[in-house]
Amino acid sequence: MVNYRIAIIFGIPSVAAVYLTRRYMLPAIPEELFTYGESLLSKDVFLMLLMGALLFVSATSMVMVKRKYDAEPELNLNTFYYTRMILIEGLIIGVLTGLVGTGGGFMIIPALV
Numbered sequence: 001m002v003n004y005r006i007a008i009i010f011g012i013p014s015v016a017a018v019y020l021t022r023r024y025m026l027p028a029i030p031e032e033l034f035t036y037g038e039s040l041l042s043k044d045v046f047l048m049l050l051m052g053a054l055l056f057v058s059a060t061s062m063v064m065v066k067r068k069y070d071a072e073p074e075l076n077l078n079t080f081y082y083t084r085m086i087l088i089e090g091l092i093i094g095v096l097t098g099l100v101g102t103g104g105g106f107m108i109i110p111a112l113v
Contacts (some may be wrong), residue, residue, distance in 0.1 A: 009083055010090040014108075017094025026099065058106045064091040 025066030034041040 005088060006086055009086045010093075013087050013090035014094035014097070017091045018098040018103075021095050021098025025095070047100055049097075051102070055106060056101060062109075 014057060029043050029046075031043050033043060033046050093103060094108050096107060
């Protein structure tokens with residue numbers, strides 16, 4: 001069963017963050033981020049390293065054994081705290097998706113689970 005309220009609370013900030021990140025934040029990142037001697041960290045290499053780190057963290061979080069949950073969660077999702085946490089998760093996932101260009105399956109699913 002789909003909880004449309006959570007989908008809207010998570011989805012709207014996520015989509016807005018993706019748009020704003022791709023429109024304003026990504027072009028503001030300089031092409032050369034860091035130079036040490038003859039070594040250069042470019043924007044493209046940084047984004048690839050960020051994506052690799054996100055893939056690793058996401059895969060690790062899905063593989064790790066978590067405590068068992070009841071079939072029916074006892075959380076009251078109507079509270080302000082949970083609404084705010086879902087909204088913040090949507091913003092963070094949106095910014096990360098906007099930066100690396102991917103995000104659907106490997107970031108959103110672990111965030112919502």
